[in-house]
Amino acid sequence: xxxxxxxxxxxxxxxxxxxxxxxxxxxxxxxxxxxxxxxxxxxxxxxxxxxxxxxxxxxxxxxxxxxxxxxxxxxxxxxxxxxxxxxxxxxxxxxxxxxxxxxxxxxxxxxxxxxxxxxxxxxxxxxxxxxxxxxxxxxxxxxxxxxxxxxxxxxxxxxxxxxxxxxxxxxxxxxxxxxxxxxxxxxxxxxxxxxxxxxxxxxxxxxxxxxxxxxxxxxxxxxxxxxxxxxxxxxxxxxxxxxxxxxxxxxxxxxxxxxxxxxxxxxxxxxxxxxxxxxxxxxxxxxxxxxxxxxxxxxxxxxxxxxxxxxxxxxxxxxxxxxxxxxxxxxx
Numbered sequence: 001x002x003x004x005x006x007x008x009x010x011x012x013x014x015x016x017x018x019x020x021x022x023x024x025x026x027x028x029x030x031x032x033x034x035x036x037x038x039x040x041x042x043x044x045x046x047x048x049x050x051x052x053x054x055x056x057x058x059x060x061x062x063x064x065x066x067x068x069x070x071x072x073x074x075x076x077x078x079x080x081x082x083x084x085x086x087x088x089x090x091x092x093x094x095x096x097x098x099x100x101x102x103x104x105x106x107x108x109x110x111x112x113x114x115x116x117x118x119x120x121x122x123x124x125x126x127x128x129x130x131x132x133x134x135x136x137x138x139x140x141x142x143x144x145x146x147x148x149x150x151x152x153x154x155x156x157x158x159x160x161x162x163x164x165x166x167x168x169x170x171x172x173x174x175x176x177x178x179x180x181x182x183x184x185x186x187x188x189x190x191x192x193x194x195x196x197x198x199x200x201x202x203x204x205x206x207x208x209x210x211x212x213x214x215x216x217x218x219x220x221x222x223x224x225x226x227x228x229x230x231x232x233x234x235x236x237x238x239x240x241x242x243x244x245x246x247x248x249x250x251x252x253x254x255x256x257x258x259x260x261x262x263x264x265x266x267x268x269x270x271x272x273x274x275x276x277x278x279x280x281x282x283x284x285x286x287x288x289x290x291x292x293x294x295x296x297x298x299x300x301x302x303x304x305x306x307x308x309x310x311x312x313x314x315x316x317x318x319x320x321x322x323x324x325x326x327x328x329x330x331x332x
Contacts, residue, residue: 004029006069006099007312013054016250017320021054022313025069030103031080037092037104038080041332044097044309045073045123046316047157048221051249060275070098075112075122076332086111093122100309100332116291124157124327125301126290128276133161133219134286135279136241138169140272141217143239145170148211150230152176152198153221155183155302157327158243160190162219164299167191171217175210177203177226179322186325190300204229214238222247228258234269242273250320302326 003026010023032038050072053064064070074097078090083106086092094109096102112122124130136158137143149166153159154176166174176187176195187195194210207215207229216238218230223245230240248255264271293299304324306315312330319328 002029003027004099004101005309007309008069009054009064009066011066012056013051013250017051017054017317019313019317023067024310029101032082032103035083035106036081037078037083037086037106037109039074039076039092039094039096039102039104039109040079041074041076041097041100041102043075043120043123043305044099044312044330044332045128046312046319046328046330047072048244048246048249048319050316051320069096071095072097073123073128074098074102075119075127076102091119093127097330098309098312117294120303120305120327120329120331121294121301123329124303125161125294125299126287129157129327130161130290131279131283131286132243132276133158133165134290135276135282136219136243136274137162137165137217139279139282140274141219141239141241143169143171143217146172147216148173148175148213148235149217149219150175150177150207150211150215150233151219151221152226152230153244153246154178154187154192154195155325156221156322157324159219159221160187160302160326161299163187163192164190166217168293168298173211175207175215177206177222183325186302198226202229204232207233217241219243220245224248224255224257228260231258231260231263231269231271234263234267236267238267238269240269240271242271246320304328305331307331 008023091114092109094104151159151162155178163174173193176192177198184195196206214235218240220242221244224247302325
C-alpha cells in the first residue's frame with residue numbers, strides 16, 4: 001500500500017463538535033528512519049478526554065493542532081522497522097491513532113501478545129481503559145472489601161470495568177448509573193447490585209433508593225448532578241476518584257452543581273482527581289490480575305466497533321452522545 005488516510009482537525013468546536021470540525025486527508029505511507037517503525041493500525045480508540053484537546057487551552061496534555069492529524073491510542077501490526085526490538089508482524093500498542101498507517105518512534109510503542117486476548121482488548125480491558133478503572137478504584141479511592149461503591153456512566157468503557165473490579169475485590173454493594181434502560185439491564189447482567197437510568201428523575205433520589213445506607217466510594221465519570229448526589233450520599237470518610245466530567249465537556253457555561261461542597265468538611269470526605277499516566281507502576285499487577293479474571297470467565301467487557309477510518313469522527317461524536325456500550329473503537 002502506498003496511500004495513507006488520516007483524520008485532521010479542521011476547526012475548533014464551539015460547544016458540541018460536528019462533522020465539519022474534522023477532515024479526511026490522503027497522504028503517502030511513511031518510511032521509517034533510524035529508531036522508527038511503521039504500523040498498520042487495526043483498531044483506534046476514541047475517548048472523552050479528546051474533546052478537551054480540541055480546545056486551544058493549556059492542560060495536562062497539549063491541544064490538537066489544526067490541519068494536522070489527531071492522535072490517541074491505537075493497536076496494529078508493524079509493517080516496516082528500523083528499530084531494534086521490533087520486526088514486521090509484531091503487534092504493538094502506541095499513541096498515534098486516527099490514521100491508517102503511523103510512523104512511530106520505537107520508544108513510543110510497546111509490543112503486546114495477540115494470543116493473550118483479541119488485539120482490540122489492549123485498547124479496552126487490558127489497556128488504558130482497564131488501568132484507569134483499576135488504578136482509580138483501588139489506588140486513588142482505596143476501596144476496601146465490604147464497602148458500597150457508586151459508579152456514574154457505568155455502562156461506558158471505564159465504568160463497566162470499575163463495577164466488576166469492585167465486586168471481584170469484595171465490595172458489598174455496587175451501584176451504577178447509565179443513560180438508557182438497555183444499559184441498565186446490561187449493568188445488572190455484569191453483576192451490579194443496582195442500576196438506574198439517570199434520565200428517569202433526580203440522581204439523588206435514584207441513588208438514595210439504590211444505596212439507602214449511603215456510599216463509601218464514588219467513581220466519577222460524569223460530574224455535575226452526579227457528583228452532587230454522590231457527595232450527599234457519602235458516608236463518613238468517603239472517597240471519590242474523579243476520572244472525568246463528561247457532563248460539562250461540551251458546555252459553554254459553568255456547571256450549576258455541585259452545590260454541597262461544604263459537606264466535605266463534616267463528613268471528612270476526600271475527592272481526588274487522577275490521570276492514568278501517574279499509575280504505570282501498577283501495569284504489571286493490573287495485566288496479570290485482569291488477564292486471570294478474563295481467562296476464568298469472571299470479567300466481561302463490551303466493545304462498540306465502527307468500521308473505517310473515514311467514520312472515526314462519527315464514532316467520536318457517537319461516544320460523546322452516549323451511543324456506545326463499553327469501549328468505542330474504530331476498526332481501521
